[in-house]
Amino acid sequence: MELNKSNMKKIALLIAFSIALYLGLKNLYRFSELAGIVAGIFEPILLGLAITFILNVLMRQVESRLLAPINRRYTKNWPKVRRSISILITFLIVIGIIALILLILIPELVRTITSLTNNIPSFFTELQNNLVSMENKYPAVREYVSNIRIDWTNISQMLAQYGQKLANTLVGSTVTVAANLFHALITLVLGLVFSINILVQKEKLEAQTKRFLFAYFPVKPAETIVRVCSLTNRAFSNFIAGQCTEACILGSLCFIGMQIFRFPYALLVSVIVAFMALIPIFGAFLSTCIGALLILVVNPIQAVWFIVFFVVLQQLEGNLIFPRVVGSKVGLPALWVLAAVTIGGNAFGLVGMLVNIPLCAVMYTLLRENVNKRLEEKKLKRQLPKEE
Structure with missing residues (x-):
């Protein structure tokens, strides 16, 4: 390789990046402290x-x-x-x-x-x-x-x-x-x-952000960033809507079931269940302890039957309702919703559960589009089975 000015600059940048990467990996434990300080500011x-x-x-x-x-009737002063x-x-x-x-x-x-x-x-x-x-x-x-x-x-x-x-x-x-x-x-x-x-002024801020990106980045990377941000915004918005819908469904089913089986404190426990259901998949398990302890004081036998009832309801919610309601909202298949929650929870706890589903939805969409593009380039798309 010829050691001209351009190549020397690339080598210097590569060495600087390698040093920065080494120092970052060596002091990885300090990133959490730094993140806490920045978040506090x-x-x-x-x-x-x-x-x-x-x-x-x-x-x-x-x-x-x-x-x-x-909006359809008034178009003059109404938009203001x-x-x-x-x-x-x-x-x-x-x-x-x-x-x-x-x-x-x-x-x-x-x-x-x-x-x-x-x-x-x-x-x-x-x-x-x-x-x-x-x-x-x-x-x-x-x-x-x-x-x-x-x-x-x-x-x-x-x-x-x-x-x-x-x-x-x-x-x-x-x-x-x-x-x-x-x-x-x-x-x-x-x-x-x-x-x-x-x-x-969200439209104005969005326009300013786009102008900044296209001013300081090449056109193609800027378009990619805008597109990924749009996908992320749509995925997180749909996830919030789906999560709230799922919480209402689970709370309603819990209330109806507790009324049918004549469990005490049906309304209070159902409201707690709806709130705890905002924690994906695993949140409803936390409601079992609260409901069982409340019912235990009134009737220990009913507390045992409540645990059985709620375990069945939670399995129904975790394997049927949640993946289909939330997964359909974010465009992520049910299997990958369960995988995203499990991986996110094990890696980052509660925050990981909440954030990992829309992030996986964005990555799933981008990967699927890239796969289809590569198959089109290789002229293999029509020869392979389609997604169901």
Whole structure:
């Protein structure tokens, strides 16, 4: 290779890239700390972008469907105020949904706490009677239990010391908790302000981004970046819509099933199930423990049957409802939805579960298009079986 100015520049860039890659891999553990620092600095902006992305899914439906008759009838001054009205309606819908859930959940939660408070003494009385009955029925168990010596004085002293330490810790952390709450409130307010500003001028920001890309990148890479961003936006938007739909379906099925089998706390448990279903595939399992513990105090046998019922319902949801509802929304086959959730959860936990499905949908779409393109170039597309 001739060592001219151009080649020397390429060699220098290659050496610099190799050094940077080596240092990056060597200090890979520091990236999480750096990411945390950067996220802390830009926290309000990142929160605003997240709120914008979620609200934009609903706002598009408000603009294109709810306000469709007005869009067709008024074309002069209406476009100037349509965005502001759409944002206002979107926020009112979100606030209304939250208020409706709280109006349903809080009275049910109060009734549940009252019922649990009334049932706990009878639960322990029944448990004690069962233990006495078991001792009378099985003398060997009674003899074994009678040989057990428990130092209740030592246990009470340990609990008292632990309670005192916990109280001191809570008192000492009051200032920290108040500061964290104040910081969270300020971050939320700033995030909402950023979100509203982005929603108001999202078309302008999109145009500025495209102008920047085409100004500083070659045309073909810029077109590829725009296309991938469009696919990603569509995949994440469809995923959010599908996830909310799936949560509503699962919560409704849980409520209907609990009413049929006469399980207690049907409404409260179903609302919890719907919220936990926002965690793909595995989130519903967390609801089993909550529902079973609530029912256990009322009727232990019903708690066991609830676990059986919910395991069956979760299998139905995880293998039939979720892959088809969410998978059809993001354009990802059911098998790959399960694979994406499993891999994302094992690699990055809850965030990996939520993010990996739309990312896999984008990669699946790009890979499928590339495969079709290569088969067309090799003139093999017609000779091979088609996708079902």
